[in-house]
Amino acid sequence: MNSFTYTRADSVEHAVDERVAETGARFIAGGTNLLDLMKETVEKPSRLIDITRLPMTSITETIEGGLRLGALVTNADTAYNKRVQERYPLLSQAILAGASPQLRNMATNGGNLMQRTRCYYFYDAATPCNKRQPGSGCSAIEGFNRIHAILGTHLFDQEGRALEPQCIATHPSDMCVALAALEAVVQVTGKYGERTIPFAEFHRLPGNTPHIDNALEPDELITAIDLPPNGFADNHMYLKLRDRASYAFALVSVAAGLELDGDTITNARIALGGVAHKPWRKPEAEALLVGKPTTQESFQAAADALLAGAQGYGANTFKIELAKRAIVRALGQAAKLEPTE
Amino acid sequence: MYYIISRRTIPSLFVPFAKIIEQPQAHLVLEVHLLWTVMTLSAEAPPKATHTPSLPPTHTVTLTVNGTETQLQLAPWTSLLDALREYMDLTGTKKGCDHGQCGACTVLVDGKRINACLTLAIMQEGKQITTIEGIAQTCTDAPDGLHPIQKAFIDYDAFQCGYCTPGQICSAVGLLNEGKAKTTADIRELMSGNICRCGAYTNIVQAIEEVINQQTV
Numbered sequence: 441m442n443s444f445t446y447t448r449a450d451s452v453e454h455a456v457d458e459r460v461a462e463t464g465a466r467f468i469a470g471g472t473n474l475l476d477l478m479k480e481t482v483e484k485p486s487r488l489i490d491i492t493r494l495p496m497t498s499i500t501e502t503i504e505g506g507l508r509l510g511a512l513v514t515n516a517d518t519a520y521n522k523r524v525q526e527r528y529p530l531l532s533q534a535i536l537a538g539a540s541p542q543l544r545n546m547a548t549n550g551g552n553l554m555q556r557t558r559c560y561y562f563y564d565a566a567t568p569c570n571k572r573q574p575g576s577g578c579s580a581i582e583g584f585n586r587i588h589a590i591l592g593t594h595l596f597d598q599e600g601r602a603l604e605p606q607c608i609a610t611h612p613s614d615m616c617v618a619l620a621a622l623e624a625v626v627q628v629t630g631k632y633g634e635r636t637i638p639f640a641e642f643h644r645l646p647g648n649t650p651h652i653d654n655a656l657e658p659d660e661l662i663t664a665i666d667l668p669p670n671g672f673a674d675n676h677m678y679l680k681l682r683d684r685a686s687y688a689f690a691l692v693s694v695a696a697g698l699e700l701d702g703d704t705i706t707n708a709r710i711a712l713g714g715v716a717h718k719p720w721r722k723p724e725a726e727a728l729l730v731g732k733p734t735t736q737e738s739f740q741a742a743a744d745a746l747l748a749g750a751q752g753y754g755a756n757t758f759k760i761e762l763a764k765r766a767i768v769r770a771l772g773q774a775a776k777l778e779p780t781e
Numbered sequence: 782m783y784y785i786i787s788r789r790t791i792p793s794l795f796v797p798f799a800k801i802i803e804q805p806q807a808h809l810v811l812e813v814h815l816l817w818t819v820m821t822l823s824a825e826a827p828p829k830a831t832h833t834p835s836l837p838p839t840h841t842v843t844l845t846v847n848g849t850e851t852q853l854q855l856a857p858w859t860s861l862l863d864a865l866r867e868y869m870d871l872t873g874t875k876k877g878c879d880h881g882q883c884g885a886c887t888v889l890v891d892g893k894r895i896n897a898c899l900t901l902a903i904m905q906e907g908k909q910i911t912t913i914e915g916i917a918q919t920c921t922d923a924p925d926g927l928h929p930i931q932k933a934f935i936d937y938d939a940f941q942c943g944y945c946t947p948g949q950i951c952s953a954v955g956l957l958n959e960g961k962a963k964t965t966a967d968i969r970e971l972m973s974g975n976i977c978r979c980g981a982y983t984n985i986v987q988a989i990e991e992v993i994n995q996q997t998v
Contacts (some may be wrong), residue, residue, distance in 0.1 A: 441858045443836060443837055443856070443858065444837065444857060444858065445837045445857060446837075446840065446857035446901075446903055468901075468904070470900075471899060471900055471901065471904070472881055472896070472899045475860070475899050475900070476880050476899060478858075479879065479880065488857065488901075490903075490904055493905060516893075516959075518862045520959075520961070539974075540881075540884065540973055540974025540975075541950065541955065541956065541959070541971050541973075541974055542881070542884060542887055542894050542895050542896045542955075542974045543881060543896065543899075543954070543974065545894060545895050545955075546895045546896065546900060601905060658828070685973075686969070686970050686973035687973040687974060689864065716888060
């Protein structure tokens, strides 16, 4: 770990000021990912600004009828919160599918959004990586890429031709996949004040700048995550497929939410984890389900549309078919046509 | 390759050593000495330090561990795990992977289990930290001075080498505090943050199940 100085922030303004004053400074809350990356010298902050004493520690009602999750509420306290469990069971399920109880007790909601990829090459400072060191190359494209992205990796030139990808890392979060499906809104505060970022615009695709994970400006601090009123509580499923039964990152995960009128679908949300640089959604694929019966055929059509344009890189090519099957199963489970265990 | 060096070829520098070559194997000794001399002469003189190295100042950190307040002088990057082991001699908490993957460093902070390797000591000021050394004190009913989880681990032989055990026990106490484990499958899922390379999982799960059953009777 590099040497750094430490500041304990006593207000959001203080935290933002400290961040503005020092380019190399970083916020720390749970620290479960940042400290790990510091031990690997992937992250080398000159100062850590401890934000854990800031008042962003509660879950409250919003005027719209949703819930506001404080950025410092731990993942465990969010997942086990009664209101979250009753109104947003999809979110609760997703959080509990990730990490271990110890980590969920430490990790915060804001930090979950800010965690970085678990790409082996990003973590190994001895290998080229465009995310860690822009311009050095991507070791994963021709390397061991079992956990890597199959969607959203290509760049396109002005004529629409596909160019070589710069990065095939995935976003590792489970929680964020559910937040994408629920269309959460991220509340942030920076030196110019407060603003909101729709969840679909928070994380980004790698493009030519894979070292930038999200839309947050360097001086901005996440203060809360707002959940809209509709939590798809009646028909939902978070399905996570991984190499171990527990405590492993997703190869593919699906957050599915349905609204039904009898067995006709009136509204659908599908977000995928483990397949792209951000939680993957495609509103056109969801629209295909509206007005359709809850059948295998409807689900398969949506799955095919979601995976359109998917590209495998060898060790991860199996994910294309795996993701389609996972979508079909998760939608079946959300519609209660299939058992969830 | 070694050379037998005669008295005549020895530079005057080594005259004091010249007589040793009359002894068996002495050429080896001389060879080593020559090598050392050559290395010393060819190495560049180290640059003279123009200023003393500047490290960020240490902080006075007050930790409350097992009910006792202790003041320590720590660098900001000292993890809670290193503070416990290296500065407080509480070596019951183990360092396994140091990356939050194995659970050997599990301790309780305000009754909640966390990985001590992934938090800075300075961030834990004002919190109640409980390690394996103090786990029995957290329980009013501690037969033989042991927490029921500790006793169950002995009764069910829930370890082999024992290295992961302090973390397993603290994690199990955290699991009891959380109160979410209702079935054997729940225990397995909610203990997945603790790895046991000896594979004592079956007995660990039985030990925890025993204590949950005692509590619900």
